[in-house]
Amino acid sequence: MDFADRKCLPCEKGTPPMPAADVDAALGALDGWAAREERTRIHKQYRFKDFVEAMRFVNALAGLAEAEGHHPDFTVHWNTVDVTLWTHTVGGLSDNDFIVAAKLDRLPAAAAARR
Template sequence: MDYASKTCAPCQPGTPPMDAAAVDAALGTLGGWEAREARTRIYRQYRFKDFAEAMRFVNALAEVAEAEGHHPDFAVHWNTVDVTLWTHKAGGLTENDFIVAAKLDRLPAAAAARR
């Protein structure tokens, strides 16, 4: 499935999280992401040449998150950005998490090209 071509749908309280099999299948469409916390979160670390490039990625990440209405947790280090996604209202992972992950995966190459 091409998650990057999809758009996040608003979640309502009570939205069920994906089960483990669905999480594993969705992870198979992404590269570099791993399931964490009993498959209730997905995580990826992005590496850059320096802090400025990492911050360009964070700014692009913020634009994606706002456009999708789905906001990851992230931590910025000198040349890395750690990203964790999950759907709070569902208490686990939903399709929205994989949509945002797929869209973020398109950003590092774009950020690096702006050097």
């Protein structure tokens, strides 16, 4: 399943979070993302050569998140960006988290983290 080819859809309040087995299966479609907090969040750390490259990624991340209407939590350190995704409305993970994660990995700025 290629999450990057999909678009985020609004989640209705009361929608249940993705079951743990589905989280594990969906993680298999991503590169380097890990489940956290009893499979209610997914996380990845991107490493860059310097602060400028990290900030380029953050700016690209912001544009992507706004376009998808799904906004991750992130922390910037000098040359790393920690990204955590979860869907507040469902209190855990939804397809939207995996869609954004897959699209983040495809950003040209993310290529700098793979050098």
